Amino acid sequence: MTIHSNSTLVPDVLPGLAHRTLAGAEHGLEHLAIWSQSIAPQGATPPHFHDCEEAIIVQHGEGTLVFAGEQRQFRAGDTIIVPPSVHHQLINTGDGPLVLVAALSTANVVVKLPDGTPLDLPWK
């Protein structure tokens, strides 16, 4: 059992997207990861998918969730449930940062672009 703080900030992983791994393989986990991400105004994740389950807590800001040709609005206080293998994208439509905490059901998350190409993420 461990307690840690000050997880490494990875700024501009993708344009306007900063990332911290709060929990994951580097902490000895196998079946769980927690990512903290901040997306700048007008920034977005790429459209992507992964084979694990995901739940995203929206801590600050607001945005649009795009999936299966649909668009849905979300805001701070909402929780987004992402089943395995569903393609999705989150877009910051607010004036301030969009701050998210994402929990994933594996510590070794392989994020794939819509064509199946794995993204070479700069964190593990």
Added chain:
Amino acid sequence: MTIHSNSTLVPDVLPGLAHRTLAGAEHGLEHLAIWSQSIAPQGATPPHFHDCEEAIIVQHGEGTLVFAGEQRQFRAGDTIIVPPSVHHQLINTGDGPLVLVAALSTANVVVKLPDGTPLDLPWK
């Protein structure tokens, strides 16, 4: 894929402990749950364990983590990693509420007391 807000607050699940299930089986998940909990000053979880992995984000407040006869302090900004089957207890040692977000590596979490008795939790 769903977006929800206003998860049901379960106040005083245990004395001084309020609970919300932000993500879990009721949202179609199998391998992931997220619980939001607030523990009043001087309140505590019972000593307990579970067979899944857990990572706890400390959002507000401070406390003591008790496990394997040890005590360690934690505070807002820390992340606590709990391996499967390790007995642990969190105690609020601050003057305000201790607010936690716990992610667990199954949606069907069985919380057990140190003697192995399952707790009959009022949420699923």
